[in-house]
Amino acid sequence: xxxxxxxxxxxxxxxxxxxxxxxxxxxxxxxxxxxxxxxxxxxxxxxxxxxxxxxxxxxxxxxxxxxxxxxxxxxxxxxxxxxxxxxxxxxxxxxxxxxxxxxxxxxxxxxxxxxxxxxxxxxxxxxxxxxxxxxxxxxxxxxxxxxxxxxxxxxxxxxxxxxxxxxxxxxxxxxxxxxxxxxxxxxxxxxxxxxxxxxxxxxxxxxxxxxxxxxxxxx
Amino acid sequence: xxxxxxxxxxxxxxxxxxxxxxxxxxxxxxxxxxxxxxxxxxxxxxxxxxxxxxxxxxxxxxxxxxxxxxxxxxxxxxxxxxxxxxxxxxxxxxxxxxxxxxxxxxxxxxxxxxxxxxxxxxxxxxxxxxxxxxxxxxxxxxxxxxxxxxxxxxxxxxxxxxxxxxxxxxxxxxxxxxxxxxxxxxxxxxxxxxxxxxxxxxxxxxxxxxxxxxxxxxxxxxxxxxxxxxxxxxxxxxxxxxxxxxxxxxxxxxxx
Numbered sequence: 001x002x003x004x005x006x007x008x009x010x011x012x013x014x015x016x017x018x019x020x021x022x023x024x025x026x027x028x029x030x031x032x033x034x035x036x037x038x039x040x041x042x043x044x045x046x047x048x049x050x051x052x053x054x055x056x057x058x059x060x061x062x063x064x065x066x067x068x069x070x071x072x073x074x075x076x077x078x079x080x081x082x083x084x085x086x087x088x089x090x091x092x093x094x095x096x097x098x099x100x101x102x103x104x105x106x107x108x109x110x111x112x113x114x115x116x117x118x119x120x121x122x123x124x125x126x127x128x129x130x131x132x133x134x135x136x137x138x139x140x141x142x143x144x145x146x147x148x149x150x151x152x153x154x155x156x157x158x159x160x161x162x163x164x165x166x167x168x169x170x171x172x173x174x175x176x177x178x179x180x181x182x183x184x185x186x187x188x189x190x191x192x193x194x195x196x197x198x199x200x201x202x203x204x205x206x207x208x209x210x211x212x213x214x215x216x217x218x219x
Numbered sequence: 220x221x222x223x224x225x226x227x228x229x230x231x232x233x234x235x236x237x238x239x240x241x242x243x244x245x246x247x248x249x250x251x252x253x254x255x256x257x258x259x260x261x262x263x264x265x266x267x268x269x270x271x272x273x274x275x276x277x278x279x280x281x282x283x284x285x286x287x288x289x290x291x292x293x294x295x296x297x298x299x300x301x302x303x304x305x306x307x308x309x310x311x312x313x314x315x316x317x318x319x320x321x322x323x324x325x326x327x328x329x330x331x332x333x334x335x336x337x338x339x340x341x342x343x344x345x346x347x348x349x350x351x352x353x354x355x356x357x358x359x360x361x362x363x364x365x366x367x368x369x370x371x372x373x374x375x376x377x378x379x380x381x382x383x384x385x386x387x388x389x390x391x392x393x394x395x396x397x398x399x400x401x402x403x404x405x406x407x408x409x410x411x412x413x414x415x416x417x418x419x420x421x422x423x424x425x426x427x428x429x430x431x432x433x434x435x436x437x438x439x440x441x442x443x444x445x446x447x448x449x450x451x452x453x454x455x456x457x458x459x460x461x462x463x464x465x466x467x468x469x470x471x472x473x474x475x
Binding site: 117119120122123124125126127128129130131133137138141142145218 | 272273274303304307308310311313314315317319321322323324325334335338339340367369380383384387
């Protein structure tokens, strides 16, 4: 351990580290937003959609969940460029993580919807709500409450998976730290630091999740 | 028009898979009439209500409510179920209270009642709240309007559920064993709400196991047996002088 040397290096490079953190947060937040939006819609289709559509998305979800997220990232970057879609490394990375996130959110949405008693839909029908309004006002509010803890877990998985974008050359937090290590050889110190930062990011997400949970739980 | 019955059920057949639950049910109801359907479990009582408000599909027969043939039309001699958008309109002529209440757990009593008024009837918010409060008061639940279902007893939940259904101003109210899931001491508060609605002239079709209540509140009783109407008539006839042997033996097990 070289504490004095390490703190000196830290003072000189905290701007870079901060930039890395911001990049990791930016990637994660975007992937979680896109993935959740798509996942909710796919989850609703999985539970209530017309059979052909349902089978199509069943296949999508099972297929994506069966592939390592690293393979998805490499595929988004290399395969898409082969068929003429040229994404930046960052764009390809966010796309891959969004798809990964959507498959997980779809599955937990479907599970949460399935757990709602059938009488809820019948009650909504009996007061003449259309199916669309039943989903919006009756089913989703109950499903979202139910799936919140699992969804928070998925969000932290996305933050952790964002480290894999370093493989295709996105300068997120882990990549930034690795560059600092290759310059300073302070691997122990910097790996400890980066682990701690990831822990802090995910701890914050968990706390926010718990806060929301406390707020929306019905007494 | 006014001499026509409000509800006319003709030759209603309903099967679940290979099991035929309704084997040709016919009866009609006049405006303002209260009819109770009695019969042993599995005789098809609840299924009749669920066919009337189109929660179930049925294979044959028709339900006409206020001159409207509910849920189906005939195209080139083929019987077609109407699209969901039309079913929603037809369904709005009926209100239903369920055995398990089925209140929306994430909404207060008040919002449970206003939801349909605002989102289905497009009432504006103030009017919806006023209407909902009027009905909640009517069922004795106004003081608990900000409570969530989980904070209410079964009897209170059922009264809110009745307010939710009736606030939609249906032509016909359907009550599906609304006291069967309640503790005995909570049954009366719900029955007295139903009775006061009957006194008001609301047309009501009830499925119930409360024989004394059925006799007290109904103009006529329908006795269902094995998927058909075995006997229909005023309570005095049904309970005191049953014509069919099956009804007589069914009533032996009950007290009135």
